[in-house]
Amino acid sequence: DIQMTQSPSSVSASVGDRVTITCQASQGINNWLAWYQQKPGKAPKLLIYAASSLQSGVPSRFSGSRSGTDFTLTISSLQPEDFATYYCQQANSFPLTFGGGTKVEIK
Amino acid sequence: EVQLVESGGGLVQPGGSLRLSCAASGFTFSSFEMNWVRQAPGKGLEWVSFISSSGSPIYYADSVKGRFTISRDDAKNSLYLQMNSLRAEDTAVYYCARATVVPAANFDYWGQGTLVTVSS
Numbered sequence: 001d002i003q004m005t006q007s008p009s010s011v012s013a014s015v016g017d018r019v020t021i022t023c024q025a026s027q028g029i030n031n032w033l034a035w036y037q038q039k040p041g042k043a044p045k046l047l048i049y050a051a052s053s054l055q056s057g058v059p060s061r062f063s064g065s066r067s068g069t070d071f072t073l074t075i076s077s078l079q080p081e082d083f084a085t086y087y088c089q090q091a092n093s094f095p096l097t098f099g100g101g102t103k104v105e106i107k
Numbered sequence: 108e109v110q111l112v113e114s115g116g117g118l119v120q121p122g123g124s125l126r127l128s129c130a131a132s133g134f135t136f137s138s139f140e141m142n143w144v145r146q147a148p149g150k151g152l153e154w155v156s157f158i159s160s161s162g163s164p165i166y167y168a169d170s171v172k173g174r175f176t177i178s179r180d181d182a183k184n185s186l187y188l189q190m191n192s193l194r195a196e197d198t199a200v201y202y203c204a205r206a207t208v209v210p211a212a213n214f215d216y217w218g219q220g221t222l223v224t225v226s227s
Contacts, residue, residue: 001169034213036152043202043217044152050210087152091212094166096142096154 002026002090006099012107017078021102023088025069032092035064035073039084048073078104109133109216111203116221123193123225129186129203129218137181140206142214143188145199153199156188157206193225
């Protein structure tokens, strides 16, 4: 199984800050990585797929990138509605696996 | 508008069974792969099962293999998860999630979830 190691587990940031979350795959997954946002009591929302493709309707302040087996989600200028938990997920092979999550909190 | 509505959750004793349903609307259900994803209270997301648009192939997480069965009824626009031999560690919110077209292993629409509690 492919393990997804996500870091940090939490980050405190202020509105307007640039926030970076990383996810490392235990083996090669090509570009098959997605990022989700989840708010308390709600279902996750797809933000990024194929490592860097923005899902329709997602603000352009969200971006994704890849370097080998390392993946990054960047929020260029944090907005109040961005405080949430973020998960990565590999879509390369079954079983599909998620990272452990990163909680973005208000500083 | 795409909608996924889960039902069937509840309290069940260890060793018991439960059948979850997911009613889909707003898209051509028969054309899409579907998944179940769960989230234990206060924990992260765990993929549970996948079913292709044709009904095969089907995949399961090791944690549920042999106990859970995913199925679909395209005539009823519905997805199911039959859960047998339930354990305390199966306690979670269970989400029905539509697979993206490319790749067919991301989740672009989710239901609101249904809570399954396994406890005596």
